[in-house]
Amino acid sequence: MSTPNFNHYYTNAELDALLDEWVRAYPTLIERREIGRSFEGRPIWLLVLTNRETGADTTKPAVWVDANIHATEVAGTTTVLHIVHTLLSGYGADERITRLLDTSTLYAVPRINPDGAELALADQPRYLRSGVRPYPWDELAEGVHQQDVDGDGRILQMRIEDPNGDWTVSELDPRLMRKRRPDEHGGTYYRLLPEGMLEDFDGYIIKIARPREGLDFNRNFPYDWRPENEQRGAGPYPTSEPEIRAIVDFIVNHPNINAALTYHTFSGVILRPYGTKPDDQMNTDDLWVFQKIGQRGSELTGYPCVSVYHDFRYHPKEVITGVFDDWLYDHFGMFAFTVELWDIVGRAGITERKFIEWFRDHPHEDDLKILQWADEHIGPDAFVPWYEFNHPQLGKVELGGWNFMYTWRNPPHHLMGEEAARNTPFVLALADMLPHLHIHTLTVTPLDDDAWHINLVVENSGYLPTYTSQQAKQRHAVRPVRAELTLPDGAVLVSGKRRVELGHLEGRSNKHSVTFAYSPTDNRARAEWVVRAPRGTILTLTVKSERAGELTRTIHLEPEGGSA
Ligand SMILES: [Zn+2]
Structure with a gap:
């Protein structure tokens, strides 16, 4: 497949054609889903990137990226396309990308707002903030x-x-x-x-x-949404706009998402929550992790990472609310950033x-x-x-x-590709921070003729914990890790429970200190069972984490048993 032109802004028709081509060329790596329709009825495409031969997208930890929620910020769309192309073309050729697609999922919405983009990229353009629905009134204001x-x-x-x-x-x-x-x-x-x-x-x-088109889609999210008299353009109620409803529904139903980047323009900066309150009112551990991840983002993109509240407030006495990244972090504890691409200044x-x-x-x-x-x-x-x-x-x-x-809003065409390319490594880095469940040990030991001891040690091999963040834990936004043993007829559980809660597994992100800090095995959990069943019986073990993926193993009750 030829490399697309990234020094280019894709119209809806061109975007559709490119996605068609990718879906045909890489059927096991990319899937295109219509998650909703815009106000004018255009499809909102979500791309699912993972190697489906190693498991469904929902059984793997995920990163979310999106772009072009604001009509004129079309540089984000090209950036998301660059990210997707990097993954597709790197699979099988690049060891890291192959591993990421085998073990993780990327959800990518290249264009949240196709109606606004249609006008922005027209031969005789119109530049709207968001979509085309008149709001709050139908007629033109004076x-x-x-x-x-x-x-x-x-x-x-x-x-x-x-x-x-x-x-x-x-x-x-x-x-x-x-x-x-x-x-x-x-x-x-x-x-x-x-x-x-x-x-x-x-x-x-x-x-x-x-x-007349007075909506700002990035004020229409459920976190701290405020009405027209307090904040203009936020819509009549949270998720009132079909574009926002589509992505909110998808995210709510995909708890495997741990981290997100939403691409906007402009300023050349990585923004992090909160937009609504100062850092000292955030969970301190989460703040440190945000700063650590943001620091990696800065090293990779060259853009500083700052708090919206402290360093990107449009008015010193006002905050903006109902915004995507705050919603993802506050409600779900996901590490979400808004990347303001491109900086002519x-x-x-x-x-x-x-x-x-x-x-x-x-x-x-x-x-x-x-x-x-x-x-x-x-x-x-x-x-x-x-x-x-x-x-x-x-x-x-x-x-x-x-x-x-x-010039200001988006890079000139000939600089678009390099802008996209400098941002792609941060997405790969986020994917490399995800929590991942692994079986550390799974052994079967015969106790007597038909009693068997099963010893399971599970671990998280990721940087992030299986609960992503303290905020997610406090919000009860993520279930603890569970192990479940499925017994066939004729097998009896003598000790242990069929369903065992293993709690949460830490990653490396809780080990903040870089000076004289020790490393307990808090990323591991253990479960044991005694099963009475005839030799040769086959059990199924599943270990599930909402954020860190799912594992399934077959256990053979044999003297040399264990996972298969
Ligand atoms: Zn924007």
């Missing part, structure tokens, strides 16, 4: 609505000369706009508006309209900055650095010099400025 008014396939900015404008032409580069200083008078000033048309324009008052050399505060205020020289970087690395399409346009409602305006979609 003010400017983004639109490609001159039909050139780009949605830029409009500038209008106005003595009371808050922008002026930069002294550093005549294309750039600089903010007017507090005491500045006597120059030529402008208002900046999104390229678009005005609803209910009276000739005087210009508002920036809230888009960082590419321009502005690396030491506070992510959100930078947007409110930064040295104007930074703007020039970014423009110069774009001139050199993207070309003339990145920043469009201002040109006159006769606007049907506003008269003479100028259009121009950043072609935001493929």
Whole structure:
């Protein structure tokens, strides 16, 4: 199979065709399931990656990845496709990937929001936050609505000369706009508006309209969901939107998921919970594990890992709620991260900055650095010099400025592939941290003619414990490990129970200290049975963990017995 082009943004039709090709080429490694339909009836595809010949997906620990919940954040889709392709093409060729697919599952939703992506990638695009369902009202609000008014396939900015404008032409580069200083008078000033048309324009008052499609799908999750008066766009109730309902239903029914990455753009940062409260209100052990995993993510991607609450809050006195990663961690104790792909600001050399505060205020020289970087690395399409346009409602305006979609919001096409490639190793690393059940010892010892002693030692070979996190344990979100012996007719259990709770098995993540720390075998558990049955009887042993997989062994009651 040929390598797909990752310097590309896939339309829904192209995505469907690629998934068709993969499912045909790798029938034992990838399965495509429709987990729901969008508001406009487009399928939401979930890809199941595992070697089905070594067991069903649900019998193995899993990692979740998804992308493109926000309509314009199409870089995430290409990133998920890169991850999937890395696994498919590496199976059998790469020892690590072969092991991961033999023993683990990846659930991948390359595009949560096909309706929004359809518009974002159209020849004459529209850029929505999320889906197309009008919310909270059907009609257009008064003010400017983004639109490609001159039909050139780009949605830029409009500038209008106005003595009371808050922008002026930069002294550093005549294309750039600089903010007017507090005491500045006597120059030529402008208002900046999104390229678009005005609803209910009276000739005087210009508002920036809230888009009719006012939903934000990433506020529609069940954790700490809040209504419209407290948080806009969260929908009428948690999981009200079919796209979100589809993934919530799937995740709730797949307790084998331990960790998740959801791909957004932009900023070049790995975000971790909570968004709603400070680190000192989190479980401390979980915080340390989040930091440890995040540190690996940083080493592999080059992106820092920060708490949303501490370092990525849009307003210092407000939090956002009903968000995916908080929901996964708070309700299920999964280690979930939001990856904000792509960072044009960082590419321009502005690396030491506070992510959100930078947007409110930064040295104007930074703007020039970014423009110069774009001139050199993207070309003339990145920043469009201002040109006159006769606007049907506003008269003479100028259009121009950043072609935001493929400069700031997503990488320019030719840099998309390397952005995807730098993020794939973190997914493989997460898969390599999963808990895994193993049989350490399984022996059968004859006691007398037809009594047999069965000795079982189970262990977790993973970094994470079989309960994933303290939060999962406290939430009762994950059942303890169970061992179950199935006896045929004629076999009697003399001691021990058919179903034994083994509790939880630690991994290595609870062993925090890197200085003089000891290593107890708290990743093991033992069970013993005495069975009375004729020699040659065959028993079945299953060991089940929701998060660490399932094992089945056949036990032959023979002097040299044990697992087969
Ligand atoms: Zn986003």
